[in-house]
Amino acid sequence: MTISANNPQLKSWIEVSENSDFPIQNLPFGIFSNYSTSNKRVGVALGNKVIDLYQLFELGYLKDLPFTGGDFEAEFLNSMMAHGKLATRALRNRISELFSEGNNELKSIQTHLEQILFDQVDCEMHLPVRIGDYTDFYSSEQHAYNVGCLFRDPKNALLPNWKHIPVGYHGRSSSIVISGTNFHRPKGQTIPDPEQPPVFGPCKLLDFELEMSFITYEGKELGDSITTSEADDYIFGMCLFNDWSARDIQKWEYVPLGPFLAKNFASHVSPWIVTLDALEPFRTSGPVQEPKVLPYLEYSGNKHIDINLEVSICPENSSETIVSKSNYKHMYWNMNQQLAHHTVNGCNIKCGDMMASGTISGNDESAYGSMLELTWRGTKPIKMNDGSERKFIQDGDTVTIRGYAKKDGIRVGFGEVNAKILPAK
Ligand code: MN
Numbered sequence: 008m009t010i011s012a013n014n015p016q017l018k019s020w021i022e023v024s025e026n027s028d029f030p031i032q033n034l035p036f037g038i039f040s041n042y043s044t045s046n047k048r049v050g051v052a053l054g055n056k057v058i059d060l061y062q063l064f065e066l067g068y069l070k071d072l073p074f075t076g077g078d079f080e081a082e083f084l085n086s087m088m089a090h091g092k093l094a095t096r097a098l099r100n101r102i103s104e105l106f107s108e109g110n111n112e113l114k115s116i117q118t119h120l121e122q123i124l125f126d127q128v129d130c131e132m133h134l135p136v137r138i139g140d141y142t143d144f145y146s147s148e149q150h151a152y153n154v155g156c157l158f159r160d161p162k163n164a165l166l167p168n169w170k171h172i173p174v175g176y177h178g179r180s181s182s183i184v185i186s187g188t189n190f191h192r193p194k195g196q197t198i199p200d201p202e203q204p205p206v207f208g209p210c211k212l213l214d215f216e217l218e219m220s221f222i223t224y225e226g227k228e229l230g231d232s233i234t235t236s237e238a239d240d241y242i243f244g245m246c247l248f249n250d251w252s253a254r255d256i257q258k259w260e261y262v263p264l265g266p267f268l269a270k271n272f273a274s275h276v277s278p279w280i281v282t283l284d285a286l287e288p289f290r291t292s293g294p295v296q297e298p299k300v301l302p303y304l305e306y307s308g309n310k311h312i313d314i315n316l317e318v319s320i321c322p323e324n325s326s327e328t329i330v331s332k333s334n335y336k337h338m339y340w341n342m343n344q345q346l347a348h349h350t351v352n353g354c355n356i357k358c359g360d361m362m363a364s365g366t367i368s369g370n371d372e373s374a375y376g377s378m379l380e381l382t383w384r385g386t387k388p389i390k391m392n393d394g395s396e397r398k399f400i401q402d403g404d405t406v407t408i409r410g411y412a413k414k415d416g417i418r419v420g421f422g423e424v425n426a427k428i429l430p431a432k
Contacts, residue, residue: 008096010284012103015417019106020114021124023054028411028420030054031106032288034099035244035279035421036084039130043122047133049079049087050125051102052279052422057130058102062123068105068113072098083137084280085359088243091224095243096284132278134185135246136222136359141183142349143218143250143270143363144175146340148294150368153380158258170298173340173348175365179271183361186277186424190251192402192431193272197255205259209431212254212385213400217318217376217408219335220248220363221342222280226356233350235306238343239283241356247277247316247408247424248363254379254399274363277408277424285419289313289412291336300344303351310341314421316367316410318376323403323427325393330381333367333374335410402430 012034019031029035029052039050039057050057061079063069073094078087088095105113113119145151148165151174155164168174184190192213198205222243226233233241250270257269293311314335321327340348345362366376375381378399382388385398400406405427411420 008093010096010287011100013285013288015288015415017103018108019053020108020110021054021056021106026418027054028418028422029279030418031103032417033281033285033419034102035281035285036087036135037279038081038083038133038135040133041125041130043125046080047082049081049084050130052127053106055127057125057127058106059123059125063102066119066122069098069101072101074098083359084135085137088222088224089358092240092243095282099282099284132185134183134276135278135280136361138180138183138359138361139357140360141178141180141363142175142360143178143365144173144340144345145365146173146338146345147365147367147376148339149337149370150366150376150380153368153375157379157384170296171300173304173345175345175349176265178274180361182271183274183276186275187426188273188275189427189429190273191429193253193256193268194431195253195256195268196259198259199255210253210256211399213428214252214254214378215318215400215406215408216250216252216366217316217331217333218248218250218363218366219245219314219316219410220276220361221245221283223346223356223358223360223362225358226350229355230353231350231355232353233346233356235304235310235343235347238346241346242283242342244280244282245286245421246280247410247421249275249406249408249424249426250363250366251275252377273426275424275426277421279422281419281421286312286314286412288417289414289419293336293341294339296339303347304344306341306343310343311336311338312412313414314410314412316408319407320391320397320400321405321407322391322393322395322401325391327405327407328389328392330389330397331373331375333369333376335364335367337367337369337374338364400428402428404428
């Protein structure tokens with residue numbers, strides 16, 4: 008089935024400003040509620056509007072598709088996603104058709120428009136997916152190198168397995184929350200002086216991690232594997248992801264099993280899931296992988312994606328400062344390899360699993376994806392626009408990640424994910 012919704016010539020009869028993340032070529036999915044409905048519904052962003060898919064369905068605009076009303080009046084996107092890739096592709100194509108210039112099916116019926124279209128500012132967005140399992144990879148070479156330098160030594164920065172395995176760990180899904188959910192500084196055990204016993208208290212080295220995550224469709228049976236060439240069929244879409252990290256807790260606890268309480272107190276996602284279909288035009292090549300990877304990790308075609316990313320910090324009652332500009336294309340391991348590796352042992356994935364990229368750091372110092380790297384563990388503080396300095400994140404700071412892909416005048420964006428840090432409880 009062709010992805011007709013990606014046609015760069017399309018324009019919508021809904022006005023979309025040039026810098027909008029949500030032109031008709033995007034049509035990302037999310038879960039919203041507003042004054043007109045107490046129940047959560049599936050929405051699609053177009054310009055500064057939200058399209059109510061439940062109303063669209065009820066008013067008869069989604070006939071000949073396999074969905075039911077219950078798929079759209081839903082707490083999460085999962086039941087819609089459960090119909091699989093061809094169904095959600097057909098749905099996005101149909102929405103594109105309805106809202107394209109020249110199509111009058113809906114445009115001319117004012118009473119329907121009032122029930123279907125809402126201003127985004129009037130809508131509350133919710134966690135889009137009931138996340139079953141959450142996995143965090145570690146797939147940016149520059150990030151792994153930087154952390155290796157900081158936690159170990161520059162000569163052996165990359166561990167021997169790193170260029171052979173898309174390294175990852177199983178995280179926790181219960182604390183993944185929607186953008187705008189402010190949270191308290193975590194507390195835990197740290198060891199400020201290695202000669203002394205550990206102490207307990209609020210984390211002193213709170214950090215963000217600039218990441219993206221992808222959300223899966225239902226996978227295969229336990230025992231079966233997904234190949235790199237099949238992986239695209241199992242990926243619904245992507246969002247921005249901030250994997251908050253308590254560096255002082257992490258340093259003390261991570262040996263020998265990896266991150267635990269330093270990572271699971273909160274992670275934030277952006278509300279709109281941009282489909283992998285919508286990102287196809289922005290595919291690009293990845294780095295040459297040397298040494299050669301094992302056959303099950305080989306892939307063909309362009310499997311990386313060119314997505315501009317930035318992070319800002321806004322101190323309380325102040326203005327924001329951009330602290331990092333990176334790009335998703337800097338990944339060493341792509342999603343296809345990550346998914347192939349994740350399932351090569353027969354591990355099954357489920358509809359609504361979330362897999363994060365790991366911190367995305369570019370080669371340039373200004374492209375590092377965490378404060379740990381940007382300030383080189385606090386030795387090079389960042390100057391903020393208001394004159395203050397940051398080594399790590401302070402109480403009252405709001406951290407925002409934004410991202411978009413752009414090519415040939417078409418911009419497909421993710422909006423943003425933000426959160427403010429409150430003092431420890
Ligand atoms: Mn991470």
